[in-house]
Amino acid sequence: QPHKGPMAKDTGQRAEPRDTLQYVPWQPYGAADVPLAEVLRHLGLCWRYFLWWYKKTRQEKKYPFIDLLSAVPLQQIYGCPLGGIGGGTITRGWRGEFCRWQLNPGIYHYETVIADQFTVCLRRKGLTVYQQVLSVERPRTLQDWNWGYCGHYAFYHALYPRAWTVYELPGQNVVLTCRQVSPVIPHDYQDSSLPVGVFIWEVENGNDEDVEVSIMFSLQNGTGTKEDKRGGHWNEPFAFEKEGTRVAGVVLHHCTPVNPFSLAISAREKAGTRVSHFTAFNPTGSGKEVWQDLLQDGQLDSPAGESAPTEKGEVVAAAVCASCAVPARGHGTLELALAWDMPRVHFGSKEKLHLRRYTRYFSSEGDAAPALSHYALTRYEEWEKKIEEWQKPILENSQLPPWYKSALFNELYFLTDGGTIWVELPPDCCAEDVQGPAGAGLSQLLPVLREYGRFAYLEGQEYRMYNTYDVHFYASFALIMLWPKLQISLQYDIAVTVVNEDVQLRQYLMGGETAQVKLKNVVPHDIGEPGDEPWQRVNAYLVHDTANWKDLNLKFVLQVYRDYYLTQDSLYLQDMWPVCQAVMESELKFDKDNDGLIENGGFADQTYDAWVVTGASAYCGGLWLAAVCMMCKMAEVLGDRETMQKYSAILQKGKESFERLLWNGKYYNYDSSGNVTSRSIMSDQCAGQWFLGACDLDQGQFEVFPKSHVASALRTVFEKNVLGFAGGTMGAVNGMMPTGAADTSSVQSKEVWVGVVYALAATMIQEGLVEEGFHTAEGCYRTVWEKLGMAFQTPEAYCEKKVYRSLAYMRPLSIWSMQLALERRAARAPAPPAQAGAPRP
Numbered sequence: 001q002p003h004k005g006p007m008a009k010d011t012g013q014r015a016e017p018r019d020t021l022q023y024v025p026w027q028p029y030g031a032a033d034v035p036l037a038e039v040l041r042h043l044g045l046c047w048r049y050f051l052w053w054y055k056k057t058r059q060e061k062k063y064p065f066i067d068l069l070s071a072v073p074l075q076q077i078y079g080c081p082l083g084g085i086g087g088g089t090i091t092r093g094w095r096g097e098f099c100r101w102q103l104n105p106g107i108y109h110y111e112t113v114i115a116d117q118f119t120v121c122l123r124r125k126g127l128t129v130y131q132q133v134l135s136v137e138r139p140r141t142l143q144d145w146n147w148g149y150c151g152h153y154a155f156y157h158a159l160y161p162r163a164w165t166v167y168e169l170p171g172q173n174v175v176l177t178c179r180q181v182s183p184v185i186p187h188d189y190q191d192s193s194l195p196v197g198v199f200i201w202e203v204e205n206g207n208d209e210d211v212e213v214s215i216m217f218s219l220q221n222g223t224g225t226k227e228d229k230r231g232g233h234w235n236e237p238f239a240f241e242k243e244g245t246r247v248a249g250v251v252l253h254h255c256t257p258v259n260p261f262s263l264a265i266s267a268r269e270k271a272g273t274r275v276s277h278f279t280a281f282n283p284t285g286s287g288k289e290v291w292q293d294l295l296q297d298g299q300l301d302s303p304a305g306e307s308a309p310t311e312k313g314e315v316v317a318a319a320v321c322a323s324c325a326v327p328a329r330g331h332g333t334l335e336l337a338l339a340w341d342m343p344r345v346h347f348g349s350k351e352k353l354h355l356r357r358y359t360r361y362f363s364s365e366g367d368a369a370p371a372l373s374h375y376a377l378t379r380y381e382e383w384e385k386k387i388e389e390w391q392k393p394i395l396e397n398s399q400l401p402p403w404y405k406s407a408l409f410n411e412l413y414f415l416t417d418g419g420t421i422w423v424e425l426p427p428d429c430c431a432e433d434v435q436g437p438a439g440a441g442l443s444q445l446l447p448v449l450r451e452y453g454r455f456a457y458l459e460g461q462e463y464r465m466y467n468t469y470d471v472h473f474y475a476s477f478a479l480i481m482l483w484p485k486l487q488i489s490l491q492y493d494i495a496v497t498v499v500n501e502d503v504q505l506r507q508y509l510m511g512g513e514t515a516q517v518k519l520k521n522v523v524p525h526d527i528g529e530p531g532d533e534p535w536q537r538v539n540a541y542l543v544h545d546t547a548n549w550k551d552l553n554l555k556f557v558l559q560v561y562r563d564y565y566l567t568q569d570s571l572y573l574q575d576m577w578p579v580c581q582a583v584m585e586s587e588l589k590f591d592k593d594n595d596g597l598i599e600n601g602g603f604a605d606q607t608y609d610a611w612v613v614t615g616a617s618a619y620c621g622g623l624w625l626a627a628v629c630m631m632c633k634m635a636e637v638l639g640d641r642e643t644m645q646k647y648s649a650i651l652q653k654g655k656e657s658f659e660r661l662l663w664n665g666k667y668y669n670y671d672s673s674g675n676v677t678s679r680s681i682m683s684d685q686c687a688g689q690w691f692l693g694a695c696d697l698d699q700g701q702f703e704v705f706p707k708s709h710v711a712s713a714l715r716t717v718f719e720k721n722v723l724g725f726a727g728g729t730m731g732a733v734n735g736m737m738p739t740g741a742a743d744t745s746s747v748q749s750k751e752v753w754v755g756v757v758y759a760l761a762a763t764m765i766q767e768g769l770v771e772e773g774f775h776t777a778e779g780c781y782r783t784v785w786e787k788l789g790m791a792f793q794t795p796e797a798y799c800e801k802k803v804y805r806s807l808a809y810m811r812p813l814s815i816w817s818m819q820l821a822l823e824r825r826a827a828r829a830p831a832p833p834a835q836a837g838a839p840r841p
Ligand SMILES: CC(C)CCC[C@@H](C)[C@H]1CC[C@H]2[C@@H]3CC=C4C[C@@H](O[C@@H]5O[C@H](CO)[C@@H](O)[C@H](O)[C@H]5O)CC[C@]4(C)[C@H]3CC[C@]12C
Pocket: 029, 030, 031, 034, 038, 039, 042, 045, 046, 066, 068, 069, 459, 463, 465, 468, 470, 471, 541, 543, 606, 607, 608, 609, 610, 747, 796
């Protein structure tokens, strides 16, 4: 029972006001944190970025895909988000506030809407004895409400996709537990798409007399932006009855010209539970009318009919209330829900209309909120059963530390709250629309996209590019393990972009060169940004010309085989095979000296996009060899002898070159340039081995990197980058000099990347360094979730002191590769000796 007992380590937070806790004032990366030499080195970039930023924000009045000049300020307030995958998300804070909104796909508003609250009313013998907003706030609006609940009496626990808040009601001998549930269910492609959240309120009455309990849920019509005041919004009560269950509440129609939506607050009626409502009140006023209404009899007035549309400048809110009698020393349950319905969406360009995935099951006309509410309130028990079945074996495994269980499930928030969008393919859509002019020739493209839709999530809430592929490489473990069809669908989308091109020219910010947006036969950096038209126009990223990046093509090949290995989907493999061959042909051009190993180009030509690499490198060279090995394996599976022979020869040559150029007796050098930092110890030097191991391609005939070298490299990383950094308590720094001094040659070599650390930990576990793996990963979890208070916004990176970069980031989903490694080990482990009399397995 994760919600019981004292504040647990699994992200438990005491809901006290912020000023009673001590916070370390960490800051987003700013100009002041960059050494002068680094700024001078990047003067061209800074200037070009500024010009581009100015044009974007001041002239075009759009969001830049990365806003280096105004980072999102750190607020240590977030808890578990609400909503399924790709229908938008609403995040609640750990103190119960509704504070992070992503209804327009990929666009975030960080506003706490003060009217969005739960309020409890207790009545004994027909008299109200206690009425309290369950919030520690004391706002200037709604002054007639009883605010300032003492946070000392509340406890918060989150285990995504659920969260629990326990409220002791001082002096009342009543305990309320609000259980928040979102439909995020592995291998479920229907309910997991629903934009709903359910709040189940369990009431424990410790008194010797009965008590009547009411929970009122109030909500503003909007998300706390200026749009709420634009006028024309209106509310309407509803009741929805189906299969003998009635759900009642209020729909709040939010009528904007682009992406209009409605919200619905509701409760389930059942024997002994009464549901009442207040259709419209002014959330900027005193709130007296609602407060007095509830105070009078523990219920709301429930007028019939809709509210008048708001005038310009006016804001409107609504409330729903569920009440029941709880017997002395007894228990009661009230079930409330929040649903939101924005079925038809436009991205920034407004060129194409997209229908969200859930419109396959619910109306796409903007009138689905009542049906969604009913569905959520009648299905959540089933969802919870499935969530428990999935999580239980991990939670009950006493070998696994509690922090890991929290990290594993809670990091999954990003799959929904990563600006995620999941849309249907239009029914009238033809092959050409999806394949682009080049015609991808993928037999399963349309069937897969028709059946499972299109999925995209941002690189980060601050780095607004969809499906950033060099980063998704790390995060993809969560998708392939939990929603494999979404990973397959995403891969089809990438495959289509590979064969297509975008001939438009543009200037790149880092080097200042002008080049085509997208070349044929290379993997794009991303599939576009929410401010434009994702899928249609790829490569929103314009810092580098990523046609020259060394990792993207390889990461495609590695994922194709990994996906095939885990799903055994042969049609997928067959379809992807020509695409793999095409991108490997492009990649072969980077082996300029024909030694079987690609060379980096003397700029930051891979995911570490501000860390220069020259010549052969541990990271890209290792990924290359792993990809070549997987090409051999795929050729073998598909019976393609010629390709098999071609890549086997390259592999033999490349392995020898890799060892000769990079192995230094203890670990693989960062690169072969012979520069001062080329002996830097890179934490990610075994990335290729990580993927090989995940696919059981790391021994026997398929051994690419000698086992003893891998073990030695990982031990060196553990000793230097983990134990030798921040006292061994903050994970692994990206680069460390063999002397034990951090590699400060670039802004990124001295950072810790959380997602890379989880991947490193997985590699350690795969190689039998289990304790080291857990120690390494624990440092990141404790730093992010405990020390820095960055729950549900894990950043891409942090430094040893003071600064972090890019909150709420995709890469940390790589923690699921730790889980894969653990499951593999468990499956391989010899069965425990049979006890006398016990049956043998
Ligand atoms: C105006 C600034 C505050 C001061 C200027 C200092 C600059 C010279 C550099 C200091 C920090 C650099 C940036 C660090 C990170 C960046 C992110 C990157 O995009 C994505 O990053 C991922 C790595 O974290 C990568 O794997 C993804 O593929 C990328 O999509 C873009 C470059 C940069 C903004 C980088 C630029 C130079 C500095 C601002």
